[in-house]
Amino acid sequence: xxxxxxxxxxxxxxxxxxxxxxxxxxxxxxxxxxxxxxxxxxxxxxxxxxxxxxxxxxxxxxxxxxxxxxxxxxxxxxxxxxxxxxxxxxxxxxxxxxxxxxxxxxxxxxxxxxxxxxx
Numbered sequence: 001x002x003x004x005x006x007x008x009x010x011x012x013x014x015x016x017x018x019x020x021x022x023x024x025x026x027x028x029x030x031x032x033x034x035x036x037x038x039x040x041x042x043x044x045x046x047x048x049x050x051x052x053x054x055x056x057x058x059x060x061x062x063x064x065x066x067x068x069x070x071x072x073x074x075x076x077x078x079x080x081x082x083x084x085x086x087x088x089x090x091x092x093x094x095x096x097x098x099x100x101x102x103x104x105x106x107x108x109x110x111x112x113x114x115x116x117x118x119x
Contacts, residue, residue: 001015001057001058001061001062003065005062006061006062006065006066007065007066007069007086009086009089012062012090015058016055016058016093019051019054019055019058020051020055020100022047022048022051023048023051023100023101023103023104026048026104026107026108027107029044030044030107030108030111030112033111035111035112038114038115041108041111041112041114041115042115044108044112045108045112045115045117048104048105048108052097052101055097056097059090059093059094059097062090063087063090063091066083066086066087066090067087069083070083070084070087105117
Protein backbone atom coordinates (compact mmCIF):
# COMPACT_ATOMS: atom_id res chain seq x y z
CA UNK A 1 0.00 0.00 0.00
CA UNK A 2 1.27 3.44 -0.83
CA UNK A 3 0.29 6.96 0.12
CA UNK A 4 -0.70 7.63 -3.50
CA UNK A 5 -3.22 4.76 -3.42
CA UNK A 6 -4.64 6.02 -0.12
CA UNK A 7 -5.29 9.45 -1.60
CA UNK A 8 -6.99 8.06 -4.72
CA UNK A 9 -10.38 6.73 -3.58
CA UNK A 10 -11.17 4.89 -6.80
CA UNK A 11 -7.80 3.13 -6.74
CA UNK A 12 -8.18 2.22 -3.08
CA UNK A 13 -11.70 0.85 -3.72
CA UNK A 14 -10.27 -1.26 -6.53
CA UNK A 15 -7.56 -2.61 -4.21
CA UNK A 16 -10.17 -3.50 -1.56
CA UNK A 17 -12.34 -5.24 -4.16
CA UNK A 18 -9.34 -7.31 -5.18
CA UNK A 19 -8.47 -8.13 -1.55
CA UNK A 20 -12.07 -9.18 -0.85
CA UNK A 21 -12.13 -11.75 -3.66
CA UNK A 22 -11.26 -14.50 -1.18
CA UNK A 23 -14.47 -13.67 0.69
CA UNK A 24 -16.51 -13.31 -2.50
CA UNK A 25 -15.43 -16.76 -3.68
CA UNK A 26 -15.70 -18.56 -0.34
CA UNK A 27 -18.56 -20.87 -1.36
CA UNK A 28 -16.81 -21.93 -4.56
CA UNK A 29 -13.53 -22.48 -2.70
CA UNK A 30 -15.21 -24.43 0.07
CA UNK A 31 -17.01 -26.61 -2.50
CA UNK A 32 -13.64 -27.56 -4.00
CA UNK A 33 -11.99 -28.14 -0.62
CA UNK A 34 -12.08 -31.46 1.22
CA UNK A 35 -13.70 -30.02 4.32
CA UNK A 36 -13.74 -33.43 6.00
CA UNK A 37 -9.98 -33.05 6.39
CA UNK A 38 -9.12 -30.74 9.28
CA UNK A 39 -5.90 -29.76 7.53
CA UNK A 40 -7.79 -28.40 4.52
CA UNK A 41 -10.00 -26.29 6.77
CA UNK A 42 -6.89 -25.06 8.61
CA UNK A 43 -5.31 -23.99 5.30
CA UNK A 44 -8.47 -22.18 4.19
CA UNK A 45 -8.76 -20.45 7.55
CA UNK A 46 -5.13 -19.34 7.21
CA UNK A 47 -5.93 -17.82 3.81
CA UNK A 48 -8.85 -15.93 5.35
CA UNK A 49 -6.76 -14.70 8.29
CA UNK A 50 -4.04 -13.46 5.95
CA UNK A 51 -6.60 -11.58 3.86
CA UNK A 52 -8.16 -10.03 6.98
CA UNK A 53 -4.80 -8.91 8.34
CA UNK A 54 -3.83 -7.34 5.02
CA UNK A 55 -7.11 -5.43 4.72
CA UNK A 56 -6.89 -4.24 8.35
CA UNK A 57 -3.33 -3.07 7.79
CA UNK A 58 -4.20 -1.22 4.57
CA UNK A 59 -7.26 0.50 6.04
CA UNK A 60 -5.38 1.59 9.16
CA UNK A 61 -2.39 2.77 7.12
CA UNK A 62 -4.61 4.87 4.86
CA UNK A 63 -6.46 6.34 7.84
CA UNK A 64 -3.10 7.48 9.23
CA UNK A 65 -2.12 8.97 5.85
CA UNK A 66 -5.40 10.88 5.60
CA UNK A 67 -5.14 12.10 9.21
CA UNK A 68 -1.65 13.41 8.50
CA UNK A 69 -2.78 15.15 5.29
CA UNK A 70 -5.77 16.71 7.05
CA UNK A 71 -3.49 17.99 9.83
CA UNK A 72 -1.09 19.44 7.24
CA UNK A 73 -3.95 21.25 5.50
CA UNK A 74 -5.26 22.51 8.82
CA UNK A 75 -1.81 23.89 9.68
CA UNK A 76 -1.72 25.66 6.30
CA UNK A 77 -5.25 26.98 6.82
CA UNK A 78 -6.30 25.17 3.62
CA UNK A 79 -9.71 23.48 3.29
CA UNK A 80 -9.59 19.71 3.56
CA UNK A 81 -13.21 18.81 2.87
CA UNK A 82 -12.45 16.14 0.27
CA UNK A 83 -9.84 14.54 2.52
CA UNK A 84 -12.28 14.52 5.42
CA UNK A 85 -14.92 12.91 3.19
CA UNK A 86 -12.42 10.24 2.15
CA UNK A 87 -11.52 9.65 5.78
CA UNK A 88 -15.16 9.19 6.81
CA UNK A 89 -15.70 6.74 3.92
CA UNK A 90 -12.55 4.81 4.84
CA UNK A 91 -13.53 4.72 8.51
CA UNK A 92 -16.85 3.23 7.38
CA UNK A 93 -14.93 0.38 5.78
CA UNK A 94 -14.39 -1.04 9.28
CA UNK A 95 -18.13 -1.73 9.43
CA UNK A 96 -18.09 -3.26 5.97
CA UNK A 97 -15.21 -5.50 7.06
CA UNK A 98 -17.20 -6.75 10.06
CA UNK A 99 -20.13 -7.68 7.80
CA UNK A 100 -17.93 -9.35 5.18
CA UNK A 101 -16.08 -11.36 7.83
CA UNK A 102 -19.25 -12.45 9.58
CA UNK A 103 -20.77 -13.71 6.35
CA UNK A 104 -17.59 -15.45 5.27
CA UNK A 105 -17.09 -17.11 8.64
CA UNK A 106 -20.72 -18.26 8.66
CA UNK A 107 -20.07 -20.10 5.39
CA UNK A 108 -16.76 -21.40 6.74
CA UNK A 109 -18.40 -22.76 9.90
CA UNK A 110 -21.09 -24.47 7.82
CA UNK A 111 -18.53 -26.17 5.59
CA UNK A 112 -15.97 -26.92 8.32
CA UNK A 113 -18.22 -27.68 11.33
CA UNK A 114 -15.52 -29.58 13.23
CA UNK A 115 -12.86 -26.88 12.89
CA UNK A 116 -12.62 -24.75 16.01
CA UNK A 117 -12.08 -21.10 15.26
CA UNK A 118 -9.52 -19.40 17.51
CA UNK A 119 -10.94 -16.91 19.96
